[in-house]
Amino acid sequence: MGILEKISEIEKEIARTQKNKATEYHLGLLKAKLAKYRAQLLEPSKSASSKGEGFDVMKSGDARVALIGFPSVGKSTFLSLMTSTASEAASYEFTTLTCIPGVIEYKGANIQLLDLPGIIEGAAQGKGRGRQVIAVARTADVVIMMLDATKGEVQRSLLEKELESVGIRLNKHKPNIYFKPRKGGGVSFNSTVTLTQCSEKLVQLILHEYKIFNAEVLFREDCSPDEFIDVIVGNRVYMPCLYVYNKIDQISMEEVDRLARKPNSVVISCGMKLNLDYLLEMLWEYLALTCIYTKKRGQRPDFTDAIILRKGASVEHVAQRGRLHFCLELCDPAPSFMKIVGPCRSR
Numbered sequence: 001m002g003i004l005e006k007i008s009e010i011e012k013e014i015a016r017t018q019k020n021k022a023t024e025y026h027l028g029l030l031k032a033k034l035a036k037y038r039a040q041l042l043e044p045s046k047s048a049s050s051k052g053e054g055f056d057v058m059k060s061g062d063a064r065v066a067l068i069g070f071p072s073v074g075k076s077t078f079l080s081l082m083t084s085t086a087s088e089a090a091s092y093e094f095t096t097l098t099c100i101p102g103v104i105e106y107k108g109a110n111i112q113l114l115d116l117p118g119i120i121e122g123a124a125q126g127k128g129r130g131r132q133v134i135a136v137a138r139t140a141d142v143v144i145m146m147l148d149a150t151k152g153e154v155q156r157s158l159l160e161k162e163l164e165s166v167g168i169r170l171n172k173h174k175p176n177i178y179f180k181p182r183k184g185g186g187v188s189f190n191s192t193v194t195l196t197q198c199s200e201k202l203v204q205l206i207l208h209e210y211k212i213f214n215a216e217v218l219f220r221e222d223c224s225p226d227e228f229i230d231v232i233v234g235n236r237v238y239m240p241c242l243y244v245y246n247k248i249d250q251i252s253m254e255e256v257d258r259l260a261r262k263p264n265s266v267v268i269s270c271g272m273k274l275n276l277d278y279l280l281e282m283l284w285e286y287l288a289l290t291c292i293y294t295k296k297r298g299q300r301p302d303f304t305d306a307i308i309l310r311k312g313a314s315v316e317h318v319a320q321r322g323r324l325h326f327c328l329e330l331c332d333p334a335p336s337f338m339k340i341v342g343p344c345r346s347r
């Protein structure tokens, strides 16, 4: 049996198995197996043609945003609207066949926006350019999942499943579980909270499935078996995702209102240029970028020339941007998220 068949067998079995106390170990084991096969599926194959999967586009600017969506939802139209790059848009599917980068200039930041080919169900398994698109998505700071407002929720849940299956976790934080394999001593299991979804026995079972017999495990959060598996597997990407419903010019006001109220969602129309400013505001928030203005002693800050940093960045990051001589005289008082990490060298 090939890996794809094994995966589909396990998926079917999970779907048939009722979720209750008696089946929890069985289900936990199935999920561990599933994650293992999926990981195998994603391992780069040995053939030369699949080397360097993903489109080769240089990272540039202060942040990277990837446009993911079904064909013809308006990704290219959006790129052409928001950046000075033109990407061909047309009414037929798979107009875009490669990765096309553009730059959004916002609040002094350069945000790299990547237009990508449309993806469809089965993308993660290599349908269309799915794997390449997903490989690019993994490198982004934020994913915009663009959806056709007229197509309901189907597109959204299909794409979520695709991304989920390749280890991309949308709008979730890393599970707060300490996990460290050891050389010996068996499995030591502890938790600082009451666990309602995992138990020591289940954790042991899952670990054994991964041939891990010695490890330290500390749950600091009431995590699910899936979250625990994510921690063991280790290569998960936790990524903010904005769901953007395009083409709202095609649906009723009631429907627009319903979509707009969904969490992490924005409704727009590229065709009628509706709500694009609000989308940018949201995007900025999701990117969690901060502008820092520097000044020389006795002078006013230069608000036309910001340094863009991630929230939580330090003076050292400013220094790395070659603005060291300014950073010694940062606006006073220093913003609370800046921590001084060491003496600055002067230039």
Ligand SMILES: Nc1nc2c(ncn2[C@@H]2O[C@H](COP(=O)(O)OP(=O)(O)OP(=O)(O)O)[C@@H](O)[C@H]2O)c(=O)[nH]1
Pocket (backbone or CB within 6 Å): 069, 070, 071, 072, 073, 074, 075, 076, 077, 078, 088, 089, 090, 091, 092, 093, 094, 095, 096, 097, 116, 117, 118, 119, 246, 247, 248, 249, 250, 268, 269, 270, 271, 272
């Ligand atoms: N009514 C309406 N049509 C739109 C809107 N935005 C884009 N379109 C149309 O939708 C069609 C597809 O747009 P594209 O930008 O090519 O879509 P895409 O997602 O890049 O498609 P692929 O590259 O094939 O994956 C085009 O005919 C656009 O004119 C919108 O807001 N409203």
Ligand SMILES: [K+]
Pocket (backbone or CB within 6 Å): 071, 072, 073, 089, 090, 091, 092, 093, 094, 095, 096
């Ligand atoms: K298209």
Ligand SMILES: [Mg+2]
Pocket (backbone or CB within 6 Å): 075, 076, 077, 088, 089, 095, 096, 115, 116, 117, 118
């Ligand atoms: Mg396109």
